[in-house]
Amino acid sequence: MVMIFQIAEEVSRLLELKAQLGAVEDGTGPHKFTLKTPKGTRDYGPAQMAIRADVFNKIISVFKRHGAETIDTPIFELKEVLTGKYGEDSKLIYDLADQGGEFLSLRYDLTVPFARYLAMNKISNIKRYHIAKVYRRDNPAMMRGRYREFYQCDFDIAGQYDPMIPDVECVRVVSEILTSLNIGDFVIKVNHRQLLDGLFEACGVPSDKFRTVCSSVDKLDKSPWEEVRSEMVNEKGLAPSVADRIGEYVRLTGKVDLVEQLLLDEFLVAESKSARDGLEAMKLFLKYCTLYGLQDQVSFDLSLARGLDYYTGIIYEAVLLRESIGVGSIAGGGRYDNLVGMFDPKHKNVPCVGVSIGVERVFSVLEARIISSKTKVRTTEVEVYVASAQKNLLEDRMQLCKELWDADIKAEHSYKHNPKLLAQLQYCEEMGIPLAAILGESELARGVVKLRQVATRQEIEVQRETVAEAVRDLLNKINEQS
Amino acid sequence: MVMIFQIAEEVSRLLELKAQLGAVEDGTGPHKFTLKTPKGTRDYGPAQMAIRADVFNKIISVFKRHGAETIDTPIFELKEVLTGKYGEDSKLIYDLADQGGEFLSLRYDLTVPFARYLAMNKISNIKRYHIAKVYRRDNPAMMRGRYREFYQCDFDIAGQYDPMIPDVECVRVVSEILTSLNIGDFVIKVNHRQLLDGLFEACGVPSDKFRTVCSSVDKLDKSPWEEVRSEMVNEKGLAPSVADRIGEYVRLTGKVDLVEQLLLDEFLVAESKSARDGLEAMKLFLKYCTLYGLQDQVSFDLSLARGLDYYTGIIYEAVLLRESIGVGSIAGGGRYDNLVGMFDPKHKNVPCVGVSIGVERVFSVLEARIISSKTKVRTTEVEVYVASAQKNLLEDRMQLCKELWDADIKAEHSYKHNPKLLAQLQYCEEMGIPLAAILGESELARGVVKLRQVATRQEIEVQRETVAEAVRDLLNKINEQS
Numbered sequence: 001m002v003m004i005f006q007i008a009e010e011v012s013r014l015l016e017l018k019a020q021l022g023a024v025e026d027g028t029g030p031h032k033f034t035l036k037t038p039k040g041t042r043d044y045g046p047a048q049m050a051i052r053a054d055v056f057n058k059i060i061s062v063f064k065r066h067g068a069e070t071i072d073t074p075i076f077e078l079k080e081v082l083t084g085k086y087g088e089d090s091k092l093i094y095d096l097a098d099q100g101g102e103f104l105s106l107r108y109d110l111t112v113p114f115a116r117y118l119a120m121n122k123i124s125n126i127k128r129y130h131i132a133k134v135y136r137r138d139n140p141a142m143m144r145g146r147y148r149e150f151y152q153c154d155f156d157i158a159g160q161y162d163p164m165i166p167d168v169e170c171v172r173v174v175s176e177i178l179t180s181l182n183i184g185d186f187v188i189k190v191n192h193r194q195l196l197d198g199l200f201e202a203c204g205v206p207s208d209k210f211r212t213v214c215s216s217v218d219k220l221d222k223s224p225w226e227e228v229r230s231e232m233v234n235e236k237g238l239a240p241s242v243a244d245r246i247g248e249y250v251r252l253t254g255k256v257d258l259v260e261q262l263l264l265d266e267f268l269v270a271e272s273k274s275a276r277d278g279l280e281a282m283k284l285f286l287k288y289c290t291l292y293g294l295q296d297q298v299s300f301d302l303s304l305a306r307g308l309d310y311y312t313g314i315i316y317e318a319v320l321l322r323e324s325i326g327v328g329s330i331a332g333g334g335r336y337d338n339l340v341g342m343f344d345p346k347h348k349n350v351p352c353v354g355v356s357i358g359v360e361r362v363f364s365v366l367e368a369r370i371i372s373s374k375t376k377v378r379t380t381e382v383e384v385y386v387a388s389a390q391k392n393l394l395e396d397r398m399q400l401c402k403e404l405w406d407a408d409i410k411a412e413h414s415y416k417h418n419p420k421l422l423a424q425l426q427y428c429e430e431m432g433i434p435l436a437a438i439l440g441e442s443e444l445a446r447g448v449v450k451l452r453q454v455a456t457r458q459e460i461e462v463q464r465e466t467v468a469e470a471v472r473d474l475l476n477k478i479n480e481q482s
Numbered sequence: 483m484v485m486i487f488q489i490a491e492e493v494s495r496l497l498e499l500k501a502q503l504g505a506v507e508d509g510t511g512p513h514k515f516t517l518k519t520p521k522g523t524r525d526y527g528p529a530q531m532a533i534r535a536d537v538f539n540k541i542i543s544v545f546k547r548h549g550a551e552t553i554d555t556p557i558f559e560l561k562e563v564l565t566g567k568y569g570e571d572s573k574l575i576y577d578l579a580d581q582g583g584e585f586l587s588l589r590y591d592l593t594v595p596f597a598r599y600l601a602m603n604k605i606s607n608i609k610r611y612h613i614a615k616v617y618r619r620d621n622p623a624m625m626r627g628r629y630r631e632f633y634q635c636d637f638d639i640a641g642q643y644d645p646m647i648p649d650v651e652c653v654r655v656v657s658e659i660l661t662s663l664n665i666g667d668f669v670i671k672v673n674h675r676q677l678l679d680g681l682f683e684a685c686g687v688p689s690d691k692f693r694t695v696c697s698s699v700d701k702l703d704k705s706p707w708e709e710v711r712s713e714m715v716n717e718k719g720l721a722p723s724v725a726d727r728i729g730e731y732v733r734l735t736g737k738v739d740l741v742e743q744l745l746l747d748e749f750l751v752a753e754s755k756s757a758r759d760g761l762e763a764m765k766l767f768l769k770y771c772t773l774y775g776l777q778d779q780v781s782f783d784l785s786l787a788r789g790l791d792y793y794t795g796i797i798y799e800a801v802l803l804r805e806s807i808g809v810g811s812i813a814g815g816g817r818y819d820n821l822v823g824m825f826d827p828k829h830k831n832v833p834c835v836g837v838s839i840g841v842e843r844v845f846s847v848l849e850a851r852i853i854s855s856k857t858k859v860r861t862t863e864v865e866v867y868v869a870s871a872q873k874n875l876l877e878d879r880m881q882l883c884k885e886l887w888d889a890d891i892k893a894e895h896s897y898k899h900n901p902k903l904l905a906q907l908q909y910c911e912e913m914g915i916p917l918a919a920i921l922g923e924s925e926l927a928r929g930v931v932k933l934r935q936v937a938t939r940q941e942i943e944v945q946r947e948t949v950a951e952a953v954r955d956l957l958n959k960i961n962e963q964s
């Protein structure tokens with residue numbers, strides 16, 4: 001496993017280098033192209049797929065525990081569907097060639113297709129998850145787990161409901177997922193768009209600068225306050241006194257006591273109804289968090305702003321507390337009440353709240369952990385390998401495999417006529433197969449077959465007619481012991 | 483469920499019509515595009531996804547029973563990777579727009595990316611499955627379950643092994659899958675490319691016409707012999723006597739006795755070593771089929787030719803015997819020993835044999851069956867719905883849900899503050915949720931909760947502290963009964 005990743009990284013590095021050098025070819029054949037995957041993409045080999053399947057299974061069982069349905073949408077959309085949804089990131093959208101017919105683009109996220117799906121099918125409430133690939137023509141740092149083709153893993157609740165009830169369930173879902181993935185301690189930062197807007201209003205930011213100041217605030221997780229302040233004043237043109245007033249608030253983090261404190265803050269609540277409403281919403285949200293047992297994981301953080309324009313209410317972001325690879329953000333989301341209306345001919349809105357799990361980050365963390373722990377990942381689930389001790393037992397192996405498959409036992413045997421016993425047993429050890437059924441001439445003559453536990457090398461003899469049952473019993477015994 | 487499909491079909495038909503009429507818009511808003519998915523694609527709603535997940539799970543468990551690993555490749559490849567692999571179907575390949583950088587195309591199948599993966603990573607043996615979407619700019623008959631974006635579901639064995647051992651396992655895999663999907667009686671037709679070539683040789687077809695005559699023969703499953711003969715003579719320029727001689731053979735079907743008969747056919751085996759070798763290979767193949775219990779399902783059929791150029795040995799195709807929707811082919815494959823070599827700089831080959839399951843056909847058959855049987859498909863797995871009998875019990879519902887989730891029980895409750903009890907119980911019936919935990923003021927005062935079986939309307943009272951355990955016990959009891 002370790003080797004697989006190291007080789008994959010090395011191959012990918014070398015291929016990039018080769019492409020840069022101008023794809024020097026050996027010139028012997030008709031195929032003079034560089035043998036590689038497109039820039040920013042990669043193949044997933046069996047070991048990576050096994051890790052991925054395990055992560056998806058854990059995530060999906062949390063989604064199902066919360067009663068979510070799943071949907072799928074095409075990998076491409078009419079180009080117009082994506083237009084005007086991603087601001088300046090729109091340049092990162094992949095377009096399809098014009099081969100006659102409609103103008104198409106690869107999906108950039110799963111949220112916009114979800115909104116299009118709701119509007120098109122006139123669905124006014126649904127709780128759904130969607131796990132699928134999205135595409136961005138970014139210049140990604142691939143060694144840090146960022147690619148041009150990558151998975152998103154979204155959970156959203158659409159519908160006109162009472163305040164904060166679905167919002168807090170999304171946070172509960174994030175918490176259950178991160179706990180079940182066991183990728184380390186985390187905190188879920190929460191804030192509210194209305195409170196941020198109200199804060200900017202109270203501090204005297206002109207309303208046309210709310211979004212750009214928001215994006216400055218969003219940098220506080222990576223940059224110190226001095227830098228952010230300087231950007232606000234020198235690049236965004238805020239008065240220094242306005243920036244300083246913002247600075248007094250956006251560095252605050254806390255729990256419900258901070259909300260109470262801010263509700264008593266004359267400056268804030270007197271100046272802005274929006275801030276007051278945002279704080280009352282946050283108070284309700286934090287109360288529900290406690291009911292869902294999330295009080296220790298959730299942190300009210302006034303610096304959390306999040307980039308996307310379409311958020312309208314609660315926003316959140318989960319952060320790993322000790323992470324070696326890059327930044328710690330591992331999930332994020334929020335409420336977006338106006339996106340579906342952008343697709344509806346009558347602009348009928350469907351309020352939505354949702355969260356996206358950064359599964360590619362999860363894979364990176366788990367792959368790094370597997371490499372450093374030198375663990376071996378099983379890539380198949382074979383339960384018993386049917387081996388032969390001498391030549392000319394192919395038909396006996398085939399017959400036994402048939403019986404095992406008929407009994408729903410995962411089994412395989414060599415595709416060679418006369419494989420060596422040692423090679424067969426080594427294969428079992430390499431692949432982590434727990435049992436080998438060894439056919440031998442003398443044993444068959446006596447009507448028996450040897451069953452060998454690969455790890456302990458213990459062998460027992462079982463009746464040829466009852467091999468399937470004996471395998472099942474032995475597997476149960478091994479599973480109980482481990 | 484029935485309604486969902488009927489509505490989906492109707493919506494899709496209307497949208498097509500609307501697009502044809504020139505996308506008349508209401509002109510009230512800024513979004514003047516037709517709200518639809520790209521031509522030849524569709525969304526999958528929750529009910530369709532539930533059917534699809536069930537099909538994939540059954541197929542994957544067969545693949546795993548045979549010890550297969552899985553891989554994934556990017557949705558697009560360098561354009562050159564696909565060039566020259568699909569003959570005249572190449573015009574159906576989707577290209578990406580030139581936005582600077584590499585020329586890319588969406589994958590057309592999973593076989594060519596698999597061959598590219600093997601050559602690029604110098605993998606000389608693997609048994610892998612790959613379930614993923616592929617793209618063809620076809621003009622598909624969508625109502626018959628054919629789309630421009632569709633799933634393929636491939637199982638392949640790559641490696642230098644002894645004759646027919648992996649080949650027959652592929653057929654066994656097809657047989658297990660079709661049996662497990664329970665979609666009706668089927669037959670797996672088999673033939674051998676070498677035998678076909680030898681037959682053409684013996685009948686006097688010039689070798690440069692082998693492929694084109696092959697494609698005429700391939701039409702025998704849909705057209706009578708007279709039409710195929712006429713195409714051979716009038717379009718492909720065969721002498722009538724040559725066509726007649728071919729006709730004597732390609733209408734033969736049988737079992738191993740037919741192989742024996744043909745091996746004694748002086749004309750065929752004296753004229754062509756290729757035919758002789760093909761027949762010997764087929765004999766071995768059929769012997770192994772019997773060992774794997776496939777003798778009743780496999781039919782040696784000299785008319786089976788299959789379109790793709792890259793097959794080099796055994797070819798097969800599974801056909802449903804009674805199917806209402808279109809043609810009955812539901813799986814197909816064969817041996818292709820030279821494809822990987824097309825990617826290797828030194829033209830090193832990796833022999834491969836594989837099979838592709840026509841999952842989209844499977845979905846069509848199962849969806850049609852569900853519609854006609856008026857069965858209801860569950861789209862969630864919720865085990866218990868937490869309901870309230872009076873107002874102001876939201877926090878009690880939330881608290882109980884938390885306890886159920888903590889106990890890994892799939893639970894949900896209304897996102898409304900004060901939902902009506904009747905509405906809550908109706909929701910349980912619609913969604914097929916087996917249990918409702920009903921919170922009431924007087925019950926809570928007595929420290930109990932009502933547990934209601936939704937189907938039978940039977941109610942019991944359980945202690946508030948032990949609701950999770952009681953739910954688990956009751957679910958086990960219900961499952962045992964059903």
